[in-house]
Amino acid sequence: MKTIYKGAEGKKRITSHYEAYINTLPFLVEHEYVDTSFGKTHMLMAGPVDGKPLFIFQGGNCINPLTLSWFSPLAETYRMYAPDTIGHPGFSDETRISASDDSFAKWIEELMDHYSIKTSGFIGPSYGAGIILRLATFKPEKIDCAVLVSPAGIKLGSKMSMIREILLPLILFNTTSGEKHLTKIANRMSDHSMKELDKQIIGDVFKYVKLEQEMPKLTEKRELVNFQSPTLVIAGKKDVFFPETKIKEVAKEIIPNLVDFKSYDMGHFPSEKYLQMINDDIGEFLAEHY
Numbered sequence: 001m002k003t004i005y006k007g008a009e010g011k012k013r014i015t016s017h018y019e020a021y022i023n024t025l026p027f028l029v030e031h032e033y034v035d036t037s038f039g040k041t042h043m044l045m046a047g048p049v050d051g052k053p054l055f056i057f058q059g060g061n062c063i064n065p066l067t068l069s070w071f072s073p074l075a076e077t078y079r080m081y082a083p084d085t086i087g088h089p090g091f092s093d094e095t096r097i098s099a100s101d102d103s104f105a106k107w108i109e110e111l112m113d114h115y116s117i118k119t120s121g122f123i124g125p126s127y128g129a130g131i132i133l134r135l136a137t138f139k140p141e142k143i144d145c146a147v148l149v150s151p152a153g154i155k156l157g158s159k160m161s162m163i164r165e166i167l168l169p170l171i172l173f174n175t176t177s178g179e180k181h182l183t184k185i186a187n188r189m190s191d192h193s194m195k196e197l198d199k200q201i202i203g204d205v206f207k208y209v210k211l212e213q214e215m216p217k218l219t220e221k222r223e224l225v226n227f228q229s230p231t232l233v234i235a236g237k238k239d240v241f242f243p244e245t246k247i248k249e250v251a252k253e254i255i256p257n258l259v260d261f262k263s264y265d266m267g268h269f270p271s272e273k274y275l276q277m278i279n280d281d282i283g284e285f286l287a288e289h290y
Helices: 008-022 064-069 072-076 103-114 127-138 159-176 179-190 196-208 244-254 272-289
Strands: 030-036 039-046 053-056 079-083 120-125 143-149 231-236 258-264
Touching: 008 064, 008 196, 030 103, 039 064, 039 103, 053 103, 064 079, 072 272, 103 127, 120 127, 127 143, 143 272, 159 179, 159 196, 179 196, 231 244, 231 272, 244 258, 258 272
Parallel strands: 053 079, 053 120, 120 143, 143 231, 231 258
Antiparallel strands: 030 039, 039 079
8 A cells, every 4th residue: 555654653653643633622623534536535524513614724744633723713603624635644545646637626526525515615724725726726616715825836935945944954854853953944934933742743744754745736827717716815924935925926916806915924834923813814804705
């Protein structure tokens, strides 16, 4: 069987992090497996069962409950569906699927069909935003509204900066397991605000997971001509992967109904202060457009 893990012990460590993180969430979480044509998908669900559906997609090379924790306030109002992305750390099948074609759109449609959801609101940070943009390209009618946070799939930051500030320290960390190299990566990703628990999880992902190295396809304007749903984009000025300076111009050009663009002086991982602002932004956006 194909695996994204470097060994059984590493997989056990990552899934232990996953289960422990569930217990830190300030709301009850339900678990379920859904069979899809791309493989078995593990779902986390939370919020009132009669609330409007809200699909939330995890960041790449991350664990689902960590990403889900960023949007905790929304569980008071919305029925949240958070799938473990197939081929990423978690409990879904480990066979990776393409983020360049219609595969993710078909996968999402199958998940929605399982829950008899015709349309939904969507939130995606980082890689998760790139997944939503694949849905917007191939199944735009499924999206009532979309929130893209520090989004992949629009424009990349400086490759030289990513090599110098992320890749080289990552190579040194994997070679030496030196804490200073992990701290350097965490500080650059979060503008010196990453929680110690999150840093240790990211470090173990680096150690024990064969990282997904392919970013979602950069979305072209022609791909979104049929996507008319209200969209909010939130970007960080200090994001090494998808900086606001790169994202803003392209987002305005390619997203037909970009109703708002928010930028904050944050890294790729938002601090608690910025998470509060982001959730306020999302709450207002959903209240008006969903």
